Amino acid sequence: MLHSLVNKYNIAGPRYTSYPTVPYWDEATFSLKKWKSSLIQSYKESNSKEGMSLYIHLPFCESLCTFCGCNKRITKQHAVESPYINAVLKEWNLYLELLEEKPIIKELHLGGGTPTFFSPENLKRLINGIFMHATRAENYEFSFEGHPNNTTREHLQALYDVGFRRVSYGVQDYNETVQKAIHRIQPFENVKKATNLAREIGYTSVGHDIIFGLPFQTREHIKETILKTKALLPDRLAFYSYAHVPWIKGNGQRGFNDSDLPSAASKRQQYELGKQLLAEVGYHEIGMDHFALTNDSLYQSMNNGNLHRNFMGYTASKTQTMIGLGVSAISDSWYGFAQNVKGIESYYNLLKDNILPIYRGHILNEEDLVIRKHILNLMCRFKTSWTKDKLCFEALPDVLIRLQEMKKDGLLNTHSNTIEVTEKGRPFVRNICMAFDVLLQRKQPNTPLFSMTI
Template structure:
């Protein structure tokens, strides 16, 4: 039965870190002036109550991992560090000029690229530069992505000293054949050392990222990786499907053929096996593709109904405004999205002219805002309702008709004013969200824009 459902629903679809999804942003009507106004509105509404989130993109890596879909710049020249940090701080100051009071930072995340490409001193200078011009929310959460091969005690201590308490390490898979194919060689001993160092210093949440569906990856490889992961017992896990999108991400993902990738049926078996093994030691499934121990804030947020999803993935708390700093970063005012230019040189040139380095975006209309709420509910709580008439939208009857087939397959239950995703349907939540995605339904793409849902 599972195999037939996988075959039926394994289609290209968004991961819904936003709605509208990036390919459906209306760039013709987007203006930087409109984006700034939407951010100022959001800031006024929410800064004093909940604060803001910051995402900082640090794009540099010393080598290319061929599974990676992130925006990165490959170099071994660490002279790039200081100019880039100066630029990020300048961008931050351009945003500060928009606000009439100091931002209250509730959440801050360093992503990449490889944040630990940067020296501990430069990372500390970056964060200090931001903290000196802002306030901290009482329950703030600072996190960063660390590479197990180059995250040193000095990195961990420097970031701990400026408020970081959560780190996530990219593990992917421990099998040497798979690691060679994705150009990410990191022995278990390196991950063990980095994990133990973080805990020794005082980090309260250590996460591991694991991927299934990688080239040459077998069911046994996934089992061995999960068993090694269980030995370290990270506080939370991202266990997600490899997104093969070489038409978007360029040469990095062309290092192996489609024939080298596991079938959709095998990928689903890999996930179900991993999920079973993780449950045996107390991990709880959080939203889509995430797991956490009951002591971790991600689990607590799910139980309390506070789980949120944005361009950083799942987060334990919500802020209405999220500012993205650095190349390719995406910002979210709730009323609009904007994305920075992707090239380092273009980024520097715009900042030199005191221009916030945005190159595209989308201002949400009334319909967008309603559907965004439904998709966010489904992705975080596996249910949504329209008991509040403000959450009704014109295409809802057509949406429910599209969902009837999924109801017959046992993936969800449709009631008079709400739908609930069943446990059987949770692995197919992206497909369920697609029925609500009226922009996708109105204009089906001519070419493949998204990774496969399974």
């Protein structure tokens, strides 16, 4: 039965870190002026109540991983560190000029690229520079992505000293054949050392990222990786499907053939096996493709209804305002999205002229805002509801018609004004969200835009 459902629903679709999704942003009516206005509105509404989130993109890597779809610059020249940090702090200062109150930072995340490409001293300089004119929220959470091969005690200690308590390590898979295919060679001992170092220093949440559906990967490889993961017992796990999008220029996904990838049915078997093994040792499924132990804030936020999803992925609490700094970073004012230029040189040139380095975005209309809430509800709580005066929208009857087939297949239950995803339907939550995505339904893409849903 699972095999037939996989065949039926394995189509290209968004991961819904935002709605509208980036390919459906209305760039024609977007402007920097409108973005600034939406940000100021959101900031005034939310800063004193909940604070804001800050994402900083650090794009440099010393080598190219062929599974990666992130925006990065490959170099071994560490002289690039200081100019980039200066530029990020310049961008932050331009945002500070827009905001009348002193920002309260509730969440801060360093992503990449490889954040630990940067020296501990430069990372500390970056964070101290951010907080020269900002304060930490009472229950703040700072996190960073670490590479197990180059995250040193000095990196961990420097970031701990400025407030970081969570680190996530990109593991992907422990099998040597798979590692060679994705150009990511890192022995288990390196991951073990990096994990133990973080705990010795005092990090309260250590996460591992594992991918299924990689080239040459089998169920036995997944079993081997999960069993080794159990030995380290990270507090949370991202266990997600490899997104094969080789048409995105420069993402490096040309290092193997499509025939080297497992089938959709095999990928789903890999996930189900991993999920079963993780459950046996006490991990709980959080939203889509995430797992956590009961002591982790992600599990606790799921239980108390505060789980949120944005461009940083799942987060333990919601902030209405999120500013993204650095090349390609995306900001979210709730009322609008804005993305920075992807080229480092363009980024530097705009900042030199005191211009926010934004090149595209979208201002949400009333329909967008309502549908966004439904998709967030489904992604974070596996259910959503509406009444005549709340979360209703004109196209809702069409959405319910599109959901009928999924209801027949047992993927969801409907009541008078509620939809609830079943346990059987959780692997297909992206497909369920697609039924709500009226922009996607109105204009189906003619060229590849998204990875497969399974």
